[in-house]
Amino acid sequence: MNAYIITGTSSGIGSSLARNLLSGREGVISISRNENTSLNRLAETNNSFFRHFTFDLSQTDKLPELMDSIFKSLQDVNPERISLINNAGTIEPIGPSGKMDATRIEIHHKTNLIAPAVLINEFIRFTRPLKISKSILNISSGAAHNPYAGWSNYCASKAGLDMLTKSIAIEQSSEEFPVRIISLxxxxxxTPMQEKIRATSAGQFPMRNKFIDLYNNHRLSNPDEVAGKIIPLIFSDHPASGTFSDLRNL
Ligand SMILES: NC(=O)c1ccc[n+]([C@@H]2O[C@H](COP(=O)([O-])OP(=O)(O)OC[C@H]3O[C@@H](n4cnc5c(N)ncnc54)[C@H](OP(=O)(O)O)[C@@H]3O)[C@@H](O)[C@H]2O)c1
Known part of the structure; x- marks a missing residue:
């Protein structure tokens, strides 16, 4: 059995990733504020290893304690390979700078950037003695490389996540059992994130009509299909560690 620690499993891509892995009898440790009870049922049916941790990732000072509990829960499992998937994310607050609430900006960066940075640090610390394959997948966005008015915090947090990927891959390249790390x-x-985007006003997000058109023309991908394409990449050599890729180009 392989073990996958996945953030943001209550909906969207994270829920699909967890469902796909549990269906294949892989071990899943899920983290989100809301519990996805369907995952529990699936794990029971399939006799797969599953633990859920109800946790708000913006509480970044409590993340080392969370990872300590997670690795204790894995003590008797001895996974063959282990992965951390930083999938949880928020696009809010959406709007032009000068019109946003300061606290919501802080929560945004804690959730999208600081939490992944701390989780990665703890994951590398806890897995260092393990002579097995280790992999980190950071769910990024095209917005990390393309500026959008109204999404300044989202573009910046995802760009930061990609730079974590690049820098940590260089550090790991000299390790005997390195942690592979990619951004995708x-x-x-x-997903519910796209619903939030469509529900904004043009004043908050001038590009909203493009996303409404894509939805009306059935151009959005299905989260289960996306999860099915992502999973084989986690322990593969391609794309190379330290790189950002768009799933649509792989
Ligand atoms: N959908 C797209 O078109 C798209 C495009 C590019 C990138 N992405 C990225 O894909 C990832 C998944 O997004 P999605 O589209 O699947 O959106 P989603 O359905 O809104 O899911 C977001 C997940 O993140 C979790 N989350 C958010 N804030 C959290 C917090 N403070 N603490 C713990 N968990 C938190 C949510 O769980 P709780 O609310 O239960 O905590 C939820 O499970 C995100 O990183 C997003 O930026 C999505």
Whole structure:
């Protein structure tokens, strides 16, 4: 059995990733504020290893304690390979700078950037003695490389995540059992995040009509199909460690 620690499993891409892995009898440790009870049921049916941790990732000072509990829960499992998937993310607050609430900006960066940075640090610390394959997948966005008015924090947090990927891959390249780390943009996927984007005003997000048109023309990807394409990449040599890729180009 392989073990996958996945953030943001209550909906969208994270839920699909967890469901796909549990269906294949892989071990899943899930983290989100809301519990996805369907995952519990699936794990029971399939007799797969599953633990859920109800946790708000913006509480970044408590993340080392969370990872300590997670690795304790894995003590008797001895996974063959282990992965951390930083999938949880928020696009909010959406709007032009000068009109956003300061606290919401802080929560955004804690959730999208600081939490992944701390989780990666703890993952590398806890897995250092393990002579097995180790992999980190950071779910990024095309917005990390293309500026959008109204998404300044989202573009910046995802760009920061990609730079973590690049820098940490260099550090790991000299390790005997290195942690592979990649960033992946999933494309435009029909999830609650896209619903939030479509519900904004043009004043908050001038490009909203493009996303409404894509939805009306059935151009959004299905999260289950996206999860099915992502999973084989986690322990593969391609794309190379330290790189950003768009799933649509792989
Ligand atoms: N959908 C797209 O078109 C698209 C495109 C590019 C990139 N992405 C990226 O894909 C990832 C998944 O997004 P999605 O589209 O699947 O969106 P989603 O359905 O809104 O899912 C977001 C997940 O993140 C979790 N989350 C958010 N804030 C959290 C917090 N403070 N603490 C713990 N968990 C938190 C949510 O769980 P709780 O609310 O239960 O905590 C939820 O499970 C994100 O990183 C997003 O930026 C999505």
């Amino acid at each position: 943009a999933p494309g435009i996927v029909e």
